[in-house]
Amino acid sequence: MLRALADCNNFYASCERVLDPSLVGVPIVVLSNNDGCVIARSSEAKALGIPMGAPYFEVRRTCEAHGVRIFSSNFAVYGDFSERVMTALAEHARDFEAYSVDEAFLGFPDMPDADARALGLRIRADVLKRTGIPVSLGMAATKVLCKLANERAKSDRSHEGVLVVPSDVDGRTAFLRTVGIEDVWGVGPGLAARMRSHGLLTAADLAAADPGLVRGFSGVVGERIALELRGTACHEVVEDAGPRKSVMVSRSFGRGVSDLDELAEAVAAHAARAAEKLREDGLVAASLTVFIRTNKHRSDQAQYRGDESEPLDPPTDDARAICAAAARALARARREGYVYKRAGVLLHDLTPADVVQPALPGLGGEADPGKDRLMKAVDALNRRLGREAVRPASTGFERAWKGKSELKSGASLNDPERLPKAKDVPKPRIRFHE
DNA sequence: TCTGGGGTCCTAGGACCC
């Protein structure tokens, strides 16, 4: 079966550009939370040698010298663009899987190879017209091959954004010979080193290797990659990935934090947001973990990582119960005498909220009949008035631990006129800024 | 001075059982 990976080009930078067309041709960089790291670059910014993931302070001088426009990330807006792109893509394929915020796998049963490129070009043109976002497509028999083709479609402009990997062995092998083993999807630094030590230097080498041998030194993960490179699909295009298995909310602080009360505010805020995500998905959690970290980049400071878990019995989505458990876990995780830089809350053992057994009277954890109504009211208010309009008092008032995000484009979903016209796309749910 | 956040899957090893 023919499959495709559609991936937005420089997604966040492209979003900013749609919102402000005067940015076309101008180098753009989008920064992570806290304005800490570079997480997206326009092609002009890449050409200036600004690396992905670079700390902003390291590239600031380069940016200033070349008039690079800098943006704090605005995930609410990017999420809205993502919905539009996904809606458009999904119309073109029978099988559709939204893989990440800016990527989707497509499946086309009964599509002859000969028609693939024309199809890819049509999809690309349609998404661009309807959303303003340029996408590239890699097309092949398997997901791993699609991924490699997509990367080549992006990096080599002669392909005009669409590359089809031939399904015959010779054509495929010729392509795979041009892909280094470390550039294969799923092969990270560790696996790449092991592959090289067994003489596998290119994707073609891995495709030609004996699967049993590959399994021996790289497990089923490596074996599946090898099979996919030969055109044997191990990963289907699945519409419904199933319910999520964990929820995490974490942030770096704007500065170092030692004070327990201040840590507790941050942890309560993360716990409340995590509980909110849980309710958005109709799930409850049976346990949580709180973690706190010192600044690993400060070799002059004592290092410590604290992780403590706490059961949630009965499983719950109640912000109050989750904040209380998080506070208990934090008290155990924290050690005196360290400067912390980051805190987070993880919820795990998630199950659908509607199949949880009601608590038995007298065994603890009695049901709170007002809980659901209270949480629904809080969620409704926050949807209308903006995130954290109503929140637990334990999440603090001064909130000196918060990081900065000073360079937002100012584009707002409260101002839908600034978004691209998308006549054929269902109007997206309007969400508020974080 | 300043260094992101949120996931999934697999494996190894221990606890426990018959």
Next chain:
DNA sequence: TCTGGGGTCCTAGGACCC
């Protein structure tokens, strides 16, 4: 000195991804 052989389940941590 010699000291079974499987199983399953769970967890922590590694590896990788966007």
